[in-house]
Amino acid sequence: MSGLFGAEPIDQLAIWVAALATLVVLGGMLGERRLFGWSQHLLAGLATGYLALLAITEVIVPRLVEPLAADPGGRPELVVGLGLVAVTAATPWLPRVVGAVPLSIAIGALAAFALGGAIVGTLLPQLAAAVARPEPELAATVASAGAAVVTGLVVIGFLHGSPRGRIVGAAASGGRWLMLAGIGGWLGYLLLSRLVILIDRLAFLLGDWLGLLS
């Protein structure tokens, strides 16, 4: 089943804890809210502790403290970063213009990476792929043309409020229906995904916990 547990007594204890937590969460669906609420608190506490541990052991100590301790003058970018962290921590006592600098840099850098990557890695290649072109096989050519038509109709579907005639109006309506069909398909995958997770939990309860399945 999950395969994360061995045969030691501590593993058996872990299986029991996991099984009880699973039953508590499934019980939340049937209306048992108090225990479900406690399980949420447990999850939040464990996640916070884990994140703190991860930040200390894999980020702050090896990437900041150790390099600075080994060579204080050799890593100016770390000193600048440390200064920005200090400014963030002292934001309540600093002028707003100064306190906004670290946040602005963080948001700007994030947007630059995300936007640049989306244009180079997604938008341009997908636009190129959406152009209908002759393929070696007839079916592939038809599929390519179909993809281009669907792309065009969905784009036209976003023409809200602009003046349009009967043909453009019909195309926009068709585009919106196609978009709805796409969203419906995505919801179907979401349902399938959640169903598989439910099956996995049942397999865990029946197999790992109760030992009814080999």
Place this chain on the structure above:
Amino acid sequence: MNDLVRRAPWLWRALLLLALALALLPTTDLLRLAGSLDAADGMVEIVDDLPPDSLVLVGFDPDLGTYAEIRPTVRTLLADLLEHDARLAFVSLTPEGRALAIAERARMVVAEVAPDRLIDVGFVPGAEAAIVSLARAIDAGGDRLVAGLPDEPIALGLIIGGNDIGPRSWVEQFEPRVEGLDLVAVAPSVLLPELTPYLESGQLRALLATPRDGAAYRESAAPSALGEIDGPPPLAVLLGMLVAVAVLGFAVITHVGGALRSSRGREPA
């Protein structure tokens, strides 16, 4: 179509119930998660073509909520790569991915996989910027932000997706910066609509993103103690389907009952 929906609102719900009931026919083959073997041909071909002692970069960032769906496929794929004498360098860009990577590595260590086959690059903070750092480390031969990555050519990039930073982010940030390195991915089915265009455009060389694809891959792989060839047992699938049908059926019947009561309330006395 709108007229049909208005005149027979029960039709769609009945069709939904019928489809769900068909899935419960007492034939075990219907409960087997398996599909056409060619669904996994791309991945099988790439794994088979790897030269011995290849270094595979594993971007391990699944989501705790959906990992159960891809776990058997991921385990079989990792076992298959080790069977092909590859070395796996695990890197995670999200805390959840790091936790699951630690658990999977621990499982492989317990199964006595040679330590030099498993390289732990660790957690790299910074989301998209972390992928850029990795790309620089690989392309330029070293980056101070990424420690632990061997200074040698990487044969394949395997992305285990599900989290915010997944195959799409790798295609957007990594692929334009590192030439000649194939990216393949395993992701939960909810990401299939997002990732299929990358597969079609060739930015992803192979993708396993549905239980069917995963089952096809597991059927094609050699049995191994490390893998999870069988997938979920039919009894669990049957119970899960029954629970899902019960929940959906209850919701539909409640909704239909409410609609009938409100329509009778509108009838003139």
